[in-house]
Amino acid sequence: MTLSYRPVRLGIYSDTLVPRADGVAVSMEAAGRALCELGVQLEVVAPYKSKSHQSTLPIRSVPGADAWGRDYRLGMLRPTRNKPEYDVVHVHTLGPVGVAGLYTAWRRDLPVVLTWHTDLEVYRQHYAEIRLAMWLAGKAWRAGLGAPRGYQNGCTEVQNLLRAVDLVIAPTAKVEQQLDDLGCEAPTVVLPSPTLPMPAPSVSVAEIRRQLNLGVQDPILLSVGRLSGEKNDELLLQSFAELLKIRPDACLVMVGGYGDRRRVTQLVDRLGIGPRVRMPGVLPRAELAGYYLAADAVVICSISETQSLVAHEAEAAGCPLVVVDPWLYRGHERTRTFAPAEPVGLAAVIGKTLRAPDSTRRWAPRYRPAPLEHAEKLLALYEGLASQRPPAPGGVAAVG
Template sequence: MQNKLFVAQYVDNYGPGSNGLMVAVQQLEGNLLDAGHEVLVVAPQAKGMNPHEGRAGRTEIRLPSIRVPKMPTRVANGNKFKRTINQVAALQPDVIHAHGLGPVGVLGVWTALRTNTPLLLTWHTDFDAYADYYARVLPLLRGIVSMFARLNRGEVYDVRAIRAARLEFPDPEKASLLGLMRKMLLSANVVTAPSPKTLARALQIAPEANVVCVPNGVDPLPAGPPPVERGPGPLFLYVGRVAPEKGLNLLVDAFELVRELHPDAQLMIVGDWERYPKIAKRLLAAQRGGNVLLPGEFPRNELGAFYAMADCFVFPSVTDTQALVLHEAALAGLPIVSADPELNLVLEPRQNGELAGPAPTAFAAAMLRIIDRLEEPGWRESAAQRSRELAGQWSVASQAAEMLRIYELTAQRKYEAVVRKHEDFGANRRAE
């Protein structure tokens, strides 16, 4: 075993709603504990999945939180931040790992700088992109920046830095947020990004940051009998959060165009479609129009049965930083239609799917091309094989080993070794 490590995980999104970030962080917790290391979780107070609670070697600090209006998320409100810094300083972790750029992630950076602890930062969520979809989020994020500037009294980010950011970034509404993001990226000894898309975005904000691409690992989900009845036509599947930034309106518009040529085609959306009233109204109307299935939200370990019954996975979002569901779908052998050309780890156009622009006509055309290819002899089987090959490069075991290696090197302050080894690792993986 490697030298025993104590890693402090700072995460903003730990319930009540489940999401890819929480799955990735909890998987990482389990990997560390299984390898005999110790974990501290610092997160907002919230209900939700907490599978490692009570395990030996794991402790947690929960911070006072507030609910984000109309979203399944609670965020830390800034209370007890300074006390938490002192608590963590007394515990002396080997590495602080800040997951994201929210209040708790900011606290992780502040703690690392105050205590001179090696800092690893992972960019899971592009808050800048999400702000375009949530009018209520941008004021909240700006408020967080202002609050933090008052709290830290210039240790990390202050009013002068906010003013400087407003001169450097063209969008005045986001300038202070982007300035803080850049400060966090530059403060980290190592930054990991779950996809080349996210790596490029990080370097766009902070070109001097020490960023490496480490996709989250995903294993095949267990298949099962079809959980719902389906028709004889091609079945397109979407699995994931049903939220404004996920592009569900685009998907429904595209599907309506597909049905003009293939009336027997079906679209199934697996997720909590009732959370957002406007989206729910649109999906109910589509369901009444015919051939749209809305089975609801299911636990992750039951999703394999939905993947197994589908003919193609559709992904209309352009805001995701990796999208674990793309990997799940590929491991199930599905071809993929995606609106995001930058999320291409598990998709090769024409080989196992199609890239389509974020417009209904373009997305519908890609879906129609998949329908045609599914009728070609042998294409379904070859696409399934290629999907599994691509997604199989990043298993839970392989990525756990890679992250443990990065933790070890970060704790030893061997930051250049992290980057050099990972550049070789990534190139070899994609060439296989």
């Protein structure tokens, strides 16, 4: 049996988009660009207008509103008579836009792929809106309103979502295990996410230290990621307070958006570490590259990471990396240092990891996997799914 190839028409649904610095937006952009190089005709549906995003992909902007107290937008899809002609739908998030993508696929009997980017069980502990959405969905589905295809009363809301997709992509073996623990019945493929190439640093190490008001020998401990509970920032700050007892000249630089800035700043004040903490916010990637070079160590305290592009970026910069998640350490023993997930032990490991600043260190990217390699594997999956259904006009032909 052979597959007569025509360009795959792909609908990508996401609640996030670059320049947001989260891993979903960055990896989706990298994969999307590579898919376009392979001739895939794709459209990204996202709640961002052309003036508020930096994506190079074809975007179908849908209405959205900034979420109060959050660093993301809530999309609002309205019913439309236009029927997008897709061969495959790929959903990257489970916010309003992502869920709308699932329903688009179900109503039109299209194959749907879901990349499990987020540890939903951890996130629902920190985001009331996720708990509310899952509760409302469960109530509606049990009442027979909008239930996913193949809905079963005995399954959880997450299990019912997973049962209704044709393929789940797990970025890591850790995610594959999480999906198994959740009772995922859909076929699952482990496919590591790509990342965008890091541009050359736009700012020098000396300039960064000047901006941060640090001496040339003050060790910089860098954390990159949203400042919010699921990233375990409480452990990060408590361990830094312990680190200052043995390295009072150290400085913690927390790069990222403010998921809950007031809580973070209150904790910094309570620990009395404010003079040695810097929070420059979200940085352009060219500037972030300079921060990686300036750092004497990078620490990842989160145990909810599903792909951890930050870890790969730190390694590409030749920066010592400390992690507390065993899954982030496994298979990377040569380039990462494991530490216990408690303040005193973590501080001790960081103290041993910090080394004298190296002005000769250069950015030497080692991207794993290459975006084009990732896209080729994705395309093979899309073609396999599309061949199992009658093709849309001009789309992928059926197996013959």
